[in-house]
Amino acid sequence: MSDQTITTSARRPARPRREIGEGALAALLLAPAALIFGAVLLYPMLSTLWLSFFTQKLTEPWLGTPFVGLKNYAQLVQDPRFLAALRNTLFFGVLTVGGSFLVGIPMALLAHAESRVRWVARVAMLLPWAMPPVMTGLIFAWMFNAQFGVFNDWLVRLGLSAEPVRWLSTPGLAVAALVITIVWKTSSFVALVVLGGLQGIPRELSEAAEVDGATKVQSFFRVTLPLLTPALAVAFIFRAISAVQVFDIPYVFIGQAPAQGLLETLGVYIQKTTIEFLDFGYGAALSVALFAVSLGITALYVRFVRGDES
Amino acid sequence: MTRAPADTRPPLPLHERLVKYLGLALMIVGGLFPLAWILLTSLKDEGELQKFPVQYLPATPDWGNYARVFSEQPFARFFLNSLIVSGVSTVLCVVVAALAAYALSRLRVRYRGLLTVLVVVFSMFPVVSLLVPLFRIMRGVDLLNSYPALILPYTALSLPVAILTLIAFFSSIPRDLESAAMVDGCSRVGALWRVVVPLSTPGMVTAALLVFVNSWNEFLLALSFNTARDMRTVAVGVTLYQGEFSFPWPLISAAIVVGVVPIVALIVFFQRRFVAGLTAGGVKA
Structure with missing residues (x-):
């Protein structure tokens, strides 16, 4: 701050010219990003919002595209399939976000510790995060296979079940399988963000606590965990957003067990409404609902970051 | 230290x-x-x-399953498509992001805070909500079943992550270095090119890795926009070996193994850069 004032006061005559140049340069540099955001994200989102006030069904083209006001939204709050999808999404969200923290935090501690296998541990941590979700869904669907799946093999070999379990076609178990798969895929992200937080905490702090007589466990809960709060909050918000929007893995699982309405999330219902039922107007209203939930969580994040600065 | x-x-x-x-x-x-x-x-x-x-x-x-992966579907073509789409998206995205991140972290920009928040908001847009309007736009400009149909959305979807990552890296480069170069007679653009760009190479590599992985893995848009067999990508290609009631798992598995080779290779070779980039925060799961 101070050196800026010095340069500007020392070179007062140059100041106005430079400021104009800098503003123009900034505008020039920001223009390509603004153009892409506008054309590919903002305009489509606005047109979705616009379309949500119309009826448009490609299966009934004779209806045209009449303006219907809030009718799609009125339909939405009474649509049992939407309400079920919303309930599923929130239910899976609580379980998978919670699960990813329970698994991800110990992973971060292990990846942070000095060890001879740290490199392998970090690769093992990154891999689930980087795996394509569709392929993750397929791999786990195969591992949960009712007849020849490896998970059933373990259950039977360990004597936990007398016979193979029909994971994907039994309601409660299908949900468990989906949650396990998503937790496997997403714990890595939590671990990575928490690892970032751990790297910012000086080791001396927990060591001092231990010198003062705290056990390792106590020093983790009393010293390390409170200092990790910002990292945990960031991880939580990004996980919450991705949980609300989850699509790929439930989509693959539903493909494996077609009768499962139980696994339908908001993302899947929107895709079905638009791409399969070709009901664009109603699909747009559903999309706006999902967008609103995402935006709500984002607002939480922005408030958190802002609060952090001040 | x-x-x-x-x-x-x-x-x-x-x-x-x-x-x-x-x-x-x-x-x-x-x-x-x-x-x-x-x-x-x-x-x-x-x-x-x-x-x-x-x-x-x-x-x-x-090993016959691997031969069948390539004979039953044009998987080599899927692979090439994914490489082209992800590669071009990565280059385009990192260049555009670097320009924007430089402006947001280095220049005096009005509403800088608001613009940065906007970038965060864009990173949270649900892809499935954009499906129908993007499909119409692509159909309108006759881009369905083409590389740009995926390159444009992939660039846009990864742009926020790339910008936020690069802002973090640019902010870590001391301003004095740049000022020194400008005092020594470099123009601002010259200082950018000779000082900031070389120093931020690690940041660029990290951003590029994140964009590439995102693009390689994307499924929904690829499934919906490029439906011609020759324009399919790997993420969609691995789902094409199953029938309605038949799942030839050895064959599907072989396709998945081939399909994740680039991802696994990047993780193994660039482990440090991935960890550095993701732990810097602000990255979408």
């Missing part, structure tokens, strides 16, 4: 070492097992597959 070297600390007591290495073993096996399992599955024949209790190792590796 004043940090004491790690070996001056007393070694952990035995039971703590035990917990640590047990945990590490669990983490490594848990993280790698699904991929190892799919690799084993890809080498089995149908007879070995249909056994319960499961036969873990194939008697003789059946």
Whole structure:
């Protein structure tokens, strides 16, 4: 701050010219990003919002595209399939976000510790995060296979079940399988963000606590965990957003067990409404609902970051 | 650096070492097992597959599944498509992001805070909500079943992550270096090119890796926009071997193994850069 004032006061005559140049340069540099955001994200989102006030069904083209006001939204709050999808999404969200923290935090501690296998541990941590979700869904669907799946093999070999379990076609178990798969895929992200937080905490702090007589466990809960709060909050918000929007893995699982309405999330219902039922107007209203939930969580994040600065 | 070297600390007591290495073993096996399992599955024949209790190792590796991956579907073409789409998206995205991030972290920009918040908001847009309008736009400009139909959305979807990552890196480069170059007669653009760009190479690499992985993995848009067989990408391609009621798992597994080779290679070679980039925060899961 101070050196800026010095340069500007020392070179007062140059100041106005430079400021104009800098503003123009900034505008020039920001223009390509603004153009892409506008054309590919903002305009489509606005047109979705616009379309949500119309009826448009490609299966009934004779209806045209009449303006219907809030009718799609009125339909939405009474649509049992939407309400079920919303309930599923929130239910899976609580379980998978919670699960990813329970698994991800110990992973971060292990990846942070000095060890001879740290490199392998970090690769093992990154891999689930980087795996394509569709392929993750397929791999786990195969591992949960009712007849020849490896998970059933373990259950039977360990004597936990007398016979193979029909994971994907039994309601409660299908949900468990989906949650396990998503937790496997997403714990890595939590671990990575928490690892970032751990790297910012000086080791001396927990060591001092231990010198003062705290056990390792106590020093983790009393010293390390409170200092990790910002990292945990960031991880939580990004996980919450991705949980609300989850699509790929439930989509693959539903493909494996077609009768499962139980696994339908908001993302899947929107895709079905638009791409399969070709009901664009109603699909747009559903999309706006999902967008609103995402935006709500984002607002939480922005408030958190802002609060952090001040 | 004043940090004491790690070996001056007393070694952990035995039971703590035990917990640590047990945990590490669990983490490594848990993280790698699904991929190892799919690799084993890809080498089995149908007879070995249909056994319960499961036969873990194939008697003789059946490499024929890999040949069939390429003969039953144009998988080499899928792979090429994914490489082109992800590669071009990555270059385009990093260049555009670098320009924007430089402006947002270095220049005096009005509403800088608001613009940065806007970038965060864009990173949270649900892809499925954009599906129909993007489909119409692509159809309107006759881009369905083309590379740009995916390159444009992929660039836009990864742009926020790339911008936020690069802002973090640019902010870590001391301004004085740039000012010094400008005092020495460099123009602002010259200082950018000679000082900031070389110093931010690690940041660019990190951003590029994130964009590439995102683009390689994207499924919904690729499924919906590029429906012609020759324009399919790998993420969609691996789902094309199944029938409505038949799942030839060795074949699907072989396709998955081929499809994740680039991802695994990047993770193994750039482990440090991934960890550095993701731990910097602000990255979408």
